[in-house]
Amino acid sequence: MDYYRELFDLIEKQHKWRGSCINLIASENVTSPAVREAIVSDFGHRYAEGLLGGRSNGLQLFDRFYQGTRYFDRVEAIAMKLAEDLFGAEHANVVPVSGAIANLTVYNALTHYGDKISGLRVEAGGHISHTHVSCAGVIGLKDVPYAFDEREMNIDVDRSREILLKEKPRIMMLGASVFLFPHPIRELKEVADEINARIVYDGAHVLGLIAGGRFQDPFREGADVFTTSTHKTFPGPQGGMILCKNELASKIDNSAFPGLTSNHHLHHVAGLAVALVEMQKFGREYADQIIRNSKALAEAMYELGFSVLCEHKGFTESHQVLVDVSSIGGGDRVANDCEKANIILNKNLLPWDSLRDTGNPSGIRIGVPEVTHIGMKESEMKEIAEFLKRVAIE
Ligand SMILES: Cc1ncc(COP(=O)(O)O)c(C=O)c1O
Known part of the structure; x- marks a missing residue:
């Protein structure tokens, strides 16, 4: 069988079918045509492994291990700056290649094997990457499920506070895959401070709503870290991103590279930057x-x-x-x-x-x-x- 022909036939069928669904x-x-242009650009053939250097006029500088990155350096610096401005973050890392890997990168940076992580049960809308069956488990974290109010379709703050005081997770995940209403970040901030936990807000689903100022404002409400995918309500290319406070930046940057990602899919970083401009406007x-x-x-x-x-x-x-x-x-x-x-x-x-x-x-x-x-x-x-x-x- 001629797989080559079949593959192009399948691509055409997919476009025709999903375009009429x-x-x-x-x-x-x-994504927009502009984002698509970035995704199919030459950046998709290239590597840019390296470390973050200082900043010049607010734009990140890089110490790369690869040659040929003179234009990409500026693209990545612009993506970081746009993300920091749009989400009111002190620092952005655009290396993770998906939302799940963004979460894993943060767990790797901020926890030790055997620590606890609180989050929603999958049945209540939590994402698997917050639990032992996926990224949290891979890195040896133990789940502490929140109490959930089924009528309000949200975290039950009072009952969860008791659980948190008893279990003392190192990371408190907020954000979900079934996500109808903003999560109680402000209400849980005090208990996070009391048990010395970091609040990590997973905004994968609602990133575009937050960009438009229409859901909640994680950093203003008390989150330390904001992880996300870039392709759900936010109309960017498939990928991931981490936003954080400066005090956590170097741990998270090291966890992203050299920690968990080598090639950070440069064409997607370019597409993300274009989508960030679109969402700014x-x-x-x-x-x-x-x-x-x-x-x-x-x-x-x-x-x-x-x-x-x-x-x-x-x-x-x-x-x-x-x-x-x-x-x-x-x-x-x-x-x-x-x-x-x-x-x-x-x-x-x-x-x-x-x-x-x-x-x-x-x-x-x-x-x-x-x-x-x-x-x-x-x-x-x-x-x-x-x-x-x-x-x-x-
Ligand atoms: C809340 C949440 N976090 C993380 C992810 C994982 O993102 P990705 O599919 O980009 O790895 C998802 C995916 O649907 C999600 O719903």
Whole structure:
């Protein structure tokens, strides 16, 4: 078989198919033509291993171990400066090649084998990289799950405070993969200080909303470190990033390189820099529209008979809508039928599910970053809700 021809055929099919789908995966987005130009640039052929030197006019200087980096040095310095300015961070590191690796890099910098890490259970929306089955476990950390308030779909601060005082984790992870409402950073800061823990805010899902000033402001609220992916609500290339206070910068930089990453995918750093400029200019408008769209979609689905979570709180303050579909066939059936109708979304565990339900959980998670990025507004959300009703209910 001619795999070469087949591969290009598959690429063409993918473009045609996903280009004609309604893409509602909460963790995905599409990049602008400008970001795509950066991603296919010559930087994708190159290496730039090296250490951070001083700064000149606020821009990072580098001591590289490779030749040929004169233009890339400026690109990386600009990416760092843009990220620091946009998120009010003292220091940015753009080396991690994904959000999970950004988390691993921080764990490696700030903990020792056998330390504890607090986070949300996966069933309650926590990301696997915060737990023993993934990055936290790889580095020998022990999970301390927060108490979760299923009605409020948020961390139960009072009950979690008791757990934290008893267990004394070294790192307190905040942020999640199912993330409808801002997390209580301010409320948990005091206990973090009391037990000498660092608050690490994983903003992978909500980075674009934070860039637009529409979710929460992790550093102003008390986070020490802010880890993230760069491709969910933030419409950058797939990658990772760490923002932190200056006092933690050298430990985190060393953990990133030479610690855990050698080649930091230079084309993605260039794409990230372009996306940061776009979000500096249009982020507020984009984030506003994302939230208007997710609320409009939630409301329309609720009116059409879907069991949308958190009606009493206005359904959502983020890009996500969560729906309990257990009474209409379950998450697996609904997500599969939607795919047959070219509507792409996730089945998802709800907090009262068990990990054994992963194959057919009670919920679906819907996200609007991509449909918003291609220009859809509230009226299209009503149409999408109608389509979903036809597929999932009728
Ligand atoms: C909260 C959270 N953190 C980290 C990650 C991992 O990011 P990546 O897929 O870029 O490794 C995800 C992925 O969905 C996530 O939801």
